[in-house]
Amino acid sequence: MTQQFDIPTNAIDDITGDYAIDPSHSRLGFVARHAMVTKVRGQFGTFEGNAKIDAANPANSSVELTIDVTSVNTGSEDRDGHLKSGDFFDVESFPSIRFVSTDVKRAGNDWVVTGDLTIKDTTRPVTIDFEQTGSALDPFGNTRVGFEGETVVNRKDFGLTWNAALETGGVLVSDKIKLEFDVSAIKSA
Numbered sequence: 454m455t456q457q458f459d460i461p462t463n464a465i466d467d468i469t470g471d472y473a474i475d476p477s478h479s480r481l482g483f484v485a486r487h488a489m490v491t492k493v494r495g496q497f498g499t500f501e502g503n504a505k506i507d508a509a510n511p512a513n514s515s516v517e518l519t520i521d522v523t524s525v526n527t528g529s530e531d532r533d534g535h536l537k538s539g540d541f542f543d544v545e546s547f548p549s550i551r552f553v554s555t556d557v558k559r560a561g562n563d564w565v566v567t568g569d570l571t572i573k574d575t576t577r578p579v580t581i582d583f584e585q586t587g588s589a590l591d592p593f594g595n596t597r598v599g600f601e602g603e604t605v606v607n608r609k610d611f612g613l614t615w616n617a618a619l620e621t622g623g624v625l626v627s628d629k630i631k632l633e634f635d636v637s638a639i640k641s642a
Contacts, residue, residue, distance in 0.1 A: 461587030461599065467508055468588050468598050472638035474502040474518070475597070480635040481520060485608075486627035495527035495536075497550075504638055506598070511559035516566055520550040540615035547573045564600065572611035579604055581634065596640035603633045 482496035502518035522542045525533055537544045554568035555578070562585040570579045583602035591597050608614075608630050617625040 462589045463587055464590060465588035465596060465598070468506050468585075468596075469508045470506060470596070471641040472504045472506060472598065473641060474500070474504070475637045475639050476500055478637035480633070481518075482633040482635075484631040484633065486629075488625055489623040489627065493527060493532075495525055495533075497521065497524050498526055499524035502552075508559075511557050511564070514554075514557040514559075514564075516552070516554040516557070516568065518552040522548055522550055541613050543573060552579075564602075566602070570606070570611075572613065575611045577606075577610050579606060579632075581632070583634070598638050598640075600636045600638075601634065602636075603631055605629050605631050 476499070479500075480496055481500055482494060484492050484494050487493045497520045499521035500519060502516065504516045505514055507513035522544045523537060525536050525542070527533055527536070536542055539546075551571040552568050554566050556567040558565045564583040564585060565580060566583060567578060567580045569576050581602045581604045583600045586599040586601050588596070588598045607628050608626075609628055615626075
C-alpha cells in the first residue's frame with residue numbers, strides 16, 4: 454500500500470486575486486534520463502513569479518515566471534557546471550528562463566496554463582496541466598494557494614542540443630525533459 458500525504462486544506466472558497474510565488478515553499482524542477490537507464494532530477498533555487506487568478510472567469514487569469522538559471526542544482530557540482538556552460542544553458546549570455554501565460558482554462562480543481570517559454574534565445578509555446586492542491590490562511594495572516602503541475606518538452610526545441618553517443622547505442626541525455634512545478638503562492642494585500 455502506498456502512503457499518501459495528508460489531505461490538502463481547501464479553506465478558501467474563492468481564490469480570486471493577485472498572488473506572488475513563495476520561493477521558500479515552492480519547487481521548480483526537471484527530470485532527464487541519464488544514459489537512458491535512470492532519471493536525474495534537478496531544480497532551480499532562485500525564481501520569482503506572479504499570478505492573477507480569476508476563479509469565475511479563468512481566461513482573465515495570468516502567470517509570469519522568471520528563473521535564475523545560475524541557481525540550477527542537480528546535486529553534482531560538475532553536472533551543474535556543465536549545465537551552466539555553453540553546451541546547455543550558456544548562463545553568461547542567457548542568465549534567465551522566462552514563462553508568460555497566453556491562455557488559462559479551468560475544469561474543477563484542474564487548471565491548464567498555456568504560455569510562451571523562453572530558454573536561451575528561443576521562445577516556444579508550452580501547456581502545463583496544474584492541479585489546485587489547496588488553499589489556506591496561514592499562521593501569519595497570509596492567504597495561500599497551492600498548485601502542482603508538469604509538462605514534457607524537447608530540450609532540442611530550445612537549443613539545448615549537446616549530447617554524447619553511448620558505445621552500446623543510445624545517448625547520454627534524453628531529448629525529452631519533464632518540467633515539474635510545486636507552487637505555493639501568497640495573495641497580495
